[in-house]
Amino acid sequence: MSISTRELHLALKSYFGFSKFKGLQEQVITSILSKKNTFAIMPTGGGKSLCYQLPALMQEGTAIVVSPLIALMKNQVDAIRGISNQEGIAHVLNSSLNKTEIKQVKFDIESGITKLLYVAPESLSKAENIVFLKDQTISFMAVDEAHCISEWGHDFRPEYRNLKHIISQIGDNIPIIGLTATATPKVQDDIKKLRNYRS
Numbered sequence: 734m735s736i737s738t739r740e741l742h743l744a745l746k747s748y749f750g751f752s753k754f755k756g757l758q759e760q761v762i763t764s765i766l767s768k769k770n771t772f773a774i775m776p777t778g779g780g781k782s783l784c785y786q787l788p789a790l791m792q793e794g795t796a797i798v799v800s801p802l803i804a805l806m807k808n809q810v811d812a813i814r815g816i817s818n819q820e821g822i823a824h825v826l827n828s829s830l831n832k833t834e835i836k837q838v839k840f841d842i843e844s845g846i847t848k849l850l851y852v853a854p855e856s857l858s859k860a861e862n863i864v865f866l867k868d869q870t871i872s873f874m875a876v877d878e879a880h881c882i883s884e885w886g887h888d889f890r891p892e893y894r895n896l897k898h899i900i901s902q903i904g905d906n907i908p909i910i911g912l913t914a915t916a917t918p919k920v921q922d923d924i925k926k927l928r929n930y931r932s
Contacts, residue, residue: 736791738764744791748816755780761910762788765873772879772911781912782809785875790822791847795872797903798851799896800877803827805835805852813849827856842869854892858899866903874900879911 741759745751754762756779764771765788776779786809789796798807806825813823821841830838841847842865856862881893900907 734873736763741766741890744787748787748790749783758784765910766791766792767795768873768908773910773912773923775912775914778913779914781914782878784912785873785877785910786813786849789872789875792848792872793845794872795842795850796875797857798849798865798870798877799854799857799874799893800840800851801853801881802878803829803853805877806853810851823849823851825851826852826862839865845870848872854896854899856890858895862903863899868899873906873908873910874903876909876911879913891898 736880738759740763742753745754758780761771761775763772765785773781775784783792783815785796785798789798790813798806798809801864803825806827810823810825814820821837821844822842824838824847826835826838838847838850852862852904876893876896900909
């Protein structure tokens, strides 16, 4: 997706009310919109979530956001719903949903309404979710708290290790963005093994 700096700034203002980007945000977002695998280390409070929220809102299809923190997912879904008149623009897909709620999530994704789908790695790895997502238009995959991938990290999550395999089952050419606030060189190397990243 080729987009000018002016269009990017207009989208930022339109969706979030900001007149300028912080730190590396613009560089990271431009990389994602260009369908490049991207790895970003940004400090807490540096605006990591906007790096995947804005390109998701600007593109066709649904961006899958993998996060280990259910409370954070819910907050982000509520925030995105607050800037849209479509409640289905953002959803969480996890074990707390009943069958009716899961049906609604899937309907909104199939209808092209959902731009951001927040999942824990455990939910993403379920066979029925992989089969469903395989048939959808996925704009990109964002791996938040990407340091959880690495056994060298302070917050290693074994389920994160399987993400490379899961993502390849959903689609071969899905661009991936990995985001974290902190990562030692060893952890960075592990994260980059998910795909061939440009940092």
